[in-house]
Amino acid sequence: MKTYDAIVIGAGPGGYPCAIRLAQLKQKVLCIEKENVGGVCLNWGCIPSKALISAAHLYEKSQAGAAMGIKVSGVELDANKMQDWKEGIVKKLTGGVGSLLKGNGADVVNGTATVVGPKRVDVTRADGSVEQFEATKAIVIATGSTTIEIPTFKFDGDTIIGAKEAVSLRRVPKRLMVIGGGVIGLELGMVYQAFGAELIVVEALPELLTGVDPDCTKIVERKILKRGGTIHKNAKALGYEKQKDGSVGVKIQADGKEQTIVVDTVLVAVGMRPSSKGLGLEKVGVTVDQRGFVPTDKFCRTNVPSIYAIGDVSGPPLLAHKATKEGEIAAEVIAGHKAEKDWVAIPGAIFTDPEIATVGLTEAEAKAKGLEVSIGKFPFSVLGKAMAMNETEGFVKIVADKKTKQVLGVHIVGPEASTMISEASLSLEMAAFLEDLSLTIHPHPTLGESLMEAAAHAMGAAIHIANR
Amino acid sequence: FNEKPLATPATRKLARDLGVDLRRVPPTGPAGRVTKDDVRALEAPE
Ligand SMILES: Cc1cc2nc3c(=O)[nH]c(=O)nc-3n(C[C@H](O)[C@H](O)[C@H](O)COP(=O)(O)OP(=O)(O)OC[C@H]3O[C@@H](n4cnc5c(N)ncnc54)[C@H](O)[C@@H]3O)c2cc1C
Numbered sequence: 001m002k003t004y005d006a007i008v009i010g011a012g013p014g015g016y017p018c019a020i021r022l023a024q025l026k027q028k029v030l031c032i033e034k035e036n037v038g039g040v041c042l043n044w045g046c047i048p049s050k051a052l053i054s055a056a057h058l059y060e061k062s063q064a065g066a067a068m069g070i071k072v073s074g075v076e077l078d079a080n081k082m083q084d085w086k087e088g089i090v091k092k093l094t095g096g097v098g099s100l101l102k103g104n105g106a107d108v109v110n111g112t113a114t115v116v117g118p119k120r121v122d123v124t125r126a127d128g129s130v131e132q133f134e135a136t137k138a139i140v141i142a143t144g145s146t147t148i149e150i151p152t153f154k155f156d157g158d159t160i161i162g163a164k165e166a167v168s169l170r171r172v173p174k175r176l177m178v179i180g181g182g183v184i185g186l187e188l189g190m191v192y193q194a195f196g197a198e199l200i201v202v203e204a205l206p207e208l209l210t211g212v213d214p215d216c217t218k219i220v221e222r223k224i225l226k227r228g229g230t231i232h233k234n235a236k237a238l239g240y241e242k243q244k245d246g247s248v249g250v251k252i253q254a255d256g257k258e259q260t261i262v263v264d265t266v267l268v269a270v271g272m273r274p275s276s277k278g279l280g281l282e283k284v285g286v287t288v289d290q291r292g293f294v295p296t297d298k299f300c301r302t303n304v305p306s307i308y309a310i311g312d313v314s315g316p317p318l319l320a321h322k323a324t325k326e327g328e329i330a331a332e333v334i335a336g337h338k339a340e341k342d343w344v345a346i347p348g349a350i351f352t353d354p355e356i357a358t359v360g361l362t363e364a365e366a367k368a369k370g371l372e373v374s375i376g377k378f379p380f381s382v383l384g385k386a387m388a389m390n391e392t393e394g395f396v397k398i399v400a401d402k403k404t405k406q407v408l409g410v411h412i413v414g415p416e417a418s419t420m421i422s423e424a425s426l427s428l429e430m431a432a433f434l435e436d437l438s439l440t441i442h443p444h445p446t447l448g449e450s451l452m453e454a455a456a457h458a459m460g461a462a463i464h465i466a467n468r
Numbered sequence: 469f470n471e472k473p474l475a476t477p478a479t480r481k482l483a484r485d486l487g488v489d490l491r492r493v494p495p496t497g498p499a500g501r502v503t504k505d506d507v508r509a510l511e512a513p514e
Pocket of ligand 1: 009010011012013015032033034035036037039040041044045046047049051055074111112113114142143144145163184250275280289311312313318319321323349351
């Protein structure tokens with residue numbers, strides 16, 4: 001039996017940084033992966049979806065130059081070429097992760113891991129052979145999550161698909177229904193909508209993007225409708241029937257009424273389920289909650305002291321950067337350093353068109369906590385740089401404590417929101433006050449000025465808009 | 469949010485490394501922030 005200081009199960013954005021950090025801290029580490037290194041994020045999540053989104057953005061922009069005096073004709077998408085390009089990026093990045101692991105001295109084994117003791121792991125290889133490993137210090141569960149399938153919409157890999165297939169389509173469906181108006185459904189739905197698909201969104205809840213500031217969501221909804229899409233809220237997809245011509249008639253129930261909508265492809269994006277089953281966790285006494293998440297303390301430890309859990313499997317938010325941060329923390333704790341989850345807030349970026357990015361409390365959350373708030377808002381429609389980019393939809397909204405003026409949350413919808421949220425995140429981590437943001441000189445003309453102005457607006461001192 | 473002492477990530481890490489409870493540190497920084505020196509000052513006498 002081979003022995004390591006630590007064994008990491010899963011090589012996604014949680015597992016591989018954890019293994020690298022452990023190796024950096026001179027721990028002998030093994031990382032076990034049953035598919036490809038990089039996990040969901042690199043292989044069929046964050047990176048592939050963002051590649052398609054950037055292609056869709058270019059496609060749309062190339063046709064929208066008329067106002068700037070640029071006339072383009074005959075813009076065409078070659079979906080095959082786009083997929084080849086995307087797959088090239090994935091290959092480069094996963095190859096990079098492999099070299100980083102090796103370069104840092106971490107061992108990688110390809111196979112399916114099962115936990116057979118508090119410090120013992122079995123790995124089943126593709127050929128069926130089983131190898132046993134022992135950890136002297138810790139096992140880290142970083143097995144991530146998988147797409148939730150609804151029984152009435154079983155994936156067939158072609159007509160009824162999940163996110164994994166949606167990022168690999170080598171065609172643009174004429175009519176695309178997305179079941180689930182969450183981040184993944186809207187991001188991918190809008191990609192194909194930009195390429196010309198008729199988009200139909202079916203969401204069971206009263207709002208799209210639950211939890212996001214509704215003012216931000218509204219801007220994205222407006223764009224979906226403007227491009228000819230349809231949104232059904234409080235609506236349930238009941239089932240479907242295949243038509244002779246290969247299309248599907250989907251029966252939905254909205255406002256108590258049933259109707260059938262004929263589409264070519266159905267993307268089911270109702271959420272992700274933690275991969276905690278079949279790992280042997282119950283046998284070694286690791287607590288798994290009702291939803292399948294593995295609860296951990298601030299050191300990323302489960303109830304079994306030698307077993308840690310990080311990333312999607314350890315609970316929401318199901319985001320790559322959350323997984324990575326937990327991976328680093330777990331590695332440092334295992335190596336005997338003083339580390340813990342002590343962040344103020346985890347930012348979220350939603351790559352719809354326009355983008356939404358948010359960090360900290362929303363106005364509603366702050367009020368629910370009983371806090372009195374000041375709100376500052378600055379629209380891109382009056383910002384010079386946004387006008388020069390011809391992307392003027394959206395705004396920056398800042399939520400601050402009315403008494404202390406401490407910044408509690410920032411919510412951005414508009415161009416480059418995902419990039420600008422980092423400054424807001426730093427502000428929250430540094431315990432910034434509205435003045436800290438508004439007194440910081442931001443270069444002109446840039447999109448970032450909107451943060452400075454929104455902070456000033458919250459104090460009644462914005463220059464480029466009226467103050468209340 | 470507001471029960472937390474105002475301190476930057478680096479200051480929070482220093483407090484953790486020195487075993488100092490941030491909530492016990494009298495802040496001297498701008499606008500009531502706990503500085504690294506505040507943390508060190510509390511740690512020193514022991
Ligand atoms: C379409 C899509 C778009 C997304 N976009 C974003 C985004 O823009 N930004 C963002 O922050 N997040 C995004 N996410 C979410 C992000 O992908 C996840 O939060 C992230 O991958 C979680 O990392 P992880 O390491 O916890 O798990 P995963 O990435 O799921 O990795 C887990 C790994 O463990 C392996 N594994 C599982 N069980 C075993 C076993 N028994 N033995 C061996 N190996 C095993 C799996 O094969 C997998 O490779 C997106 C997700 C999807 C689906």
